[in-house]
Amino acid sequence: MVILGNKEYYKGIGKIEFEGKDSDNPLAFKFYNPEQIVAGKTMQEHFKFSIAYWHTFCGQGSDPFGPGTQKFIWDQSSNPLQAAKDKADAAFEFISKMGFNYFCFHDYDLIQEGATFAESEKRLALITDYIKQKKTDSGIKLLWGTANCFSNPRYMNGAATNPEFNVLARAGGQVKLALDATIALNGENYVFWGGREGYMSLLNTDMGRELDHMGQFLIKARDYARSQGFKGNFFIEPKPMEPMKHQYDFDSATAIGFLRHYGLENDFKINIEVNHATLAQHTFQHEIEVAAKAGMLGSLDANRGDYQNGWDTDQFPNNIQEVTEAMLVFLKAGGLQGGGVNFDAKIRRNSTDMEDVFLAHIGGADTFARALLTADKIITSSPYEKLRMDRYSSFDSGKGKEFADGKLGLQDLYNIAHENGELPLKSGKQELFENIINQHI
Ligand code: XLS
Numbered sequence: 001m002v003i004l005g006n007k008e009y010y011k012g013i014g015k016i017e018f019e020g021k022d023s024d025n026p027l028a029f030k031f032y033n034p035e036q037i038v039a040g041k042t043m044q045e046h047f048k049f050s051i052a053y054w055h056t057f058c059g060q061g062s063d064p065f066g067p068g069t070q071k072f073i074w075d076q077s078s079n080p081l082q083a084a085k086d087k088a089d090a091a092f093e094f095i096s097k098m099g100f101n102y103f104c105f106h107d108y109d110l111i112q113e114g115a116t117f118a119e120s121e122k123r124l125a126l127i128t129d130y131i132k133q134k135k136t137d138s139g140i141k142l143l144w145g146t147a148n149c150f151s152n153p154r155y156m157n158g159a160a161t162n163p164e165f166n167v168l169a170r171a172g173g174q175v176k177l178a179l180d181a182t183i184a185l186n187g188e189n190y191v192f193w194g195g196r197e198g199y200m201s202l203l204n205t206d207m208g209r210e211l212d213h214m215g216q217f218l219i220k221a222r223d224y225a226r227s228q229g230f231k232g233n234f235f236i237e238p239k240p241m242e243p244m245k246h247q248y249d250f251d252s253a254t255a256i257g258f259l260r261h262y263g264l265e266n267d268f269k270i271n272i273e274v275n276h277a278t279l280a281q282h283t284f285q286h287e288i289e290v291a292a293k294a295g296m297l298g299s300l301d302a303n304r305g306d307y308q309n310g311w312d313t314d315q316f317p318n319n320i321q322e323v324t325e326a327m328l329v330f331l332k333a334g335g336l337q338g339g340g341v342n343f344d345a346k347i348r349r350n351s352t353d354m355e356d357v358f359l360a361h362i363g364g365a366d367t368f369a370r371a372l373l374t375a376d377k378i379i380t381s382s383p384y385e386k387l388r389m390d391r392y393s394s395f396d397s398g399k400g401k402e403f404a405d406g407k408l409g410l411q412d413l414y415n416i417a418h419e420n421g422e423l424p425l426k427s428g429k430q431e432l433f434e435n436i437i438n439q440h441i
């Protein structure tokens with residue numbers, strides 16, 4: 001059911017339905033069929049598609065060379081609470097029309113930050129109540145909440161890693177309120193993206209102290225949320241750079257090492273963003289695999305980068321090859337722990353029609369759906385799995401198995417090497433694997 005506020009914001013656009021790949025209706029899903037079962041679950045259950053409040057309802061398209069190009073009708077009121085309510089109405093209308101079940105937010109996406117901390121707290125409480133009602137009316141859920149501790153100039157030297165204690169305390173206060181809002185809205189997870197947790201120059205930075213402060217900060221945030229009854233997961237969202245030159249949550253492996261060092265590995269998992277993976281010189285699937293291997297594959301921020309430049313362009317996913325390879329890892333990992341697929345993506349600055357943001361989300365959902373179908377086919381009815389397993393078959397029995405079980409020493413390896421002499425080369429068959437992927441796309 002499409003829930004409307006007093007006003008319809010996306011006029012002339014109805015509920016987006018699945019029409020199949022031969023449909024020529026641009027405002028219909030071609031591959032994303034929410035109820036269709038793939039590998040034992042509906043597509044809807046696999047993905048839990050979510051809308052990113054900040055891009056879709058707040059991002060007006062400004063860039064360093066010019067102001068925003070979007071004129072959002074919901075931004076017109078000069079009363080911040082009224083503007084926030086209008087934005088929430090637009091948001092819930094949009095999400096309902098997309099047929100998605102989730103959204104994600106930063107605290108000050110929901111309502112403009114006030115001039116004082118006390119005023120911000122009051123505003124956040126008011127809009128949280130309003131959104132609570134919208135959630136009840138529409139059945140739309142909160143995938144995760146987070147705090148924006150990176151935009152306000154006070155955080156220019158970091159939040160939890162700021163060299164000034166009072167700034168850290170302010171961030172703590174802000175995270176407490178964002179957690180309260182997330183809990184009040186039955187948020188299923190809570191995200192920490194360390195926006196300015198990192199440094200520009202080591203000359204003025206005591207990295208060891210900053211890391212310890214960040215560890216302590218996350219421990220206390222977890223303890224607070226648990227004391228308030230929060231049962232969901234905490235996620236770290238790694239990103240190697242931008243806005244800082246060196247960010248402490250560089251990639252999945254770095255974040256996992258950090259979490260284990262500070263004893264946070266049971267409460268925290270990883271939220272992997274495609275464009276952050278590629279900025280770290282990894283592939284999306286590599287990052288997923290690293291998190292899955294650690295038992296920490298929590299959630300995904302879906303988007304894509306640009307081959308020709310080196311920043312977080314946050315474009316909507318459309319690279320079937322990339323997402324198919326990711327879905328192979330995703331399926332084999334048994335999916336996400338608690339999270340979903342959040343479209344942390346924005347339309348281009350010159351995409352200014354109201355329908356463009358629908359087209360973007362349709363394309364993103366179809367990319368994931370098509371990739372999931374393809375990956376499932378590859379796993380269930382191609383030689384892919386067997387070829388991979390065969391590469392390691394020498395560890396399934398005999399000496400190989402003894403080694404894997406920890407029963408051979410270096411002297412044993414030496415003896416075997418002596419006995420064997422020179423070995424024939426064994427092809428890695430990369431091109432064959434690549435051809436299998438393409439054949440099934
Ligand atoms: C920025 C991040 C951010 C997080 C939430 O690059 O992707 O949007 O997802 O703070």
Ligand code: NI
Nearest residue numbers: 237273301344
């Ligand atoms: Ni993100």
Ligand code: NI
Nearest residue numbers: 273276312344
């Ligand atoms: Ni990002």
